[in-house]
Amino acid sequence: MLNFLLTGSLLGLSSGFAPGPLLALVISETLQHDIRAGFKIALAPVITDLPIVILTLFILVKLSGFHNVLGIISCMGGFFVFYLGCQGIRTKGIELNSQEIVPNSWTKGIIANVLNPHPYLFWFGVGAPTVARAMDHGIFAPFAFIGSFYVLLVGSKIVIALLVGKSRSFLAGNVYVYTMRLLGLLLCVLAITLFYDGLKLLGIL
Numbered sequence: 001m002l003n004f005l006l007t008g009s010l011l012g013l014s015s016g017f018a019p020g021p022l023l024a025l026v027i028s029e030t031l032q033h034d035i036r037a038g039f040k041i042a043l044a045p046v047i048t049d050l051p052i053v054i055l056t057l058f059i060l061v062k063l064s065g066f067h068n069v070l071g072i073i074s075c076m077g078g079f080f081v082f083y084l085g086c087q088g089i090r091t092k093g094i095e096l097n098s099q100e101i102v103p104n105s106w107t108k109g110i111i112a113n114v115l116n117p118h119p120y121l122f123w124f125g126v127g128a129p130t131v132a133r134a135m136d137h138g139i140f141a142p143f144a145f146i147g148s149f150y151v152l153l154v155g156s157k158i159v160i161a162l163l164v165g166k167s168r169s170f171l172a173g174n175v176y177v178y179t180m181r182l183l184g185l186l187l188c189v190l191a192i193t194l195f196y197d198g199l200k201l202l203g204i205l
Helices: 002-017 020-030 035-042 044-062 067-089 106-115 119-135 142-166 176-202
Strands: none
Touching: 002 067, 002 119, 002 142, 002 176, 020 035, 020 044, 020 106, 020 142, 035 044, 035 142, 044 106, 044 119, 044 142, 067 119, 067 176, 119 142, 119 176
């Protein structure tokens, strides 16, 4: 179970800190209103991701007997995680200019996350297959993965809202840049394990 807890934590942290539509909304709401407004946007994935999680798990259950298909999905997930890892390694910081940020509401935050392709790609290629593997290790392992992922995903965006509210230079500073690069390296290592699992399911290894 510890393995799934650590995997969920790593994916949650890297997704939470990575630049994207939801992070932009967290920053814009914090800058234009207050930290509490940023908190509200940070909580959007808890609401919007539930149907995605249920749908992808349903599809994976139906495909549970098709090892070749699951192997391809796992390899696709590996490519996606490797892509995220490379993005993290190339991070150079985020320059903030509040004059260029368009005001966004809580509703727009939810819509932005629903229309963002990353949650769909993540849950179909990475999240759901990981939950399926976790089920083989007992009832608590899937909850450990999902719980740690969302606690760190939402928590990291809340931390960013706090830090941006205190100092606008944080996202352009070395702490953020080196944190993202370290997370990027760890994601690349995780991608290798997903490739390995996929190749095993395909019967190549």
